[in-house]
Amino acid sequence: MKALVIYDSIFGNTEKIAQAIGSALGAPGDVQVLRVGDVKPEQLTGLDLLIVGSPTRAFRPTATISQFLGGIPAGGLSGVRVAGFDTRILPEDTGSPILRFMMKLFGWAAKPIADKLVRKGGLLAIPPEGFAVKGSEGPLAEGELERATEWARKIAAAG
């Protein structure tokens, strides 16, 4: 299985989740984990699995991740299994009722990422998933690296 995990990360939390996912998917020869700015177009060819993750910022993926997804040619992911994840703050961890309401209304980054990957021809390998941080700069909530490992193992097992 040739797999690529692409992520963006400002404070390092999404990077940790991406690395945990990459390690759980298989041997380093088969799986690459790359920051979105380091991906070259030719690295998207011949893939069996593409996973994309972003911090949630204003209910969406980062601009860099959105630009990357927008740049994938139409049908460019035909036959590729795909999945999206994000890091996020849980509604119950925000002090603001208005923000809590907006989070529930507008959502997080993982679903728009997965939707975009599917629109480019990908086959959804697993529903989008979010991993919690305790504040804007982190740290990751307890148990989230383990949950990311489990999520990735499910993807590998289904392949």
Ligand SMILES: Cc1cc2nc3c(=O)[nH]c(=O)nc-3n(C[C@H](O)[C@H](O)[C@H](O)COP(=O)(O)O)c2cc1C
């Ligand atoms: C400007 C800004 C906007 C954010 N917007 C959201 C948001 O809409 N929903 C949410 O759950 N978390 C939001 N967060 C928290 C981020 O999700 C958190 O910083 C991110 O998960 C950390 O990942 P990173 O360490 O990889 O950058 C925001 C943080 C910042 C700084």
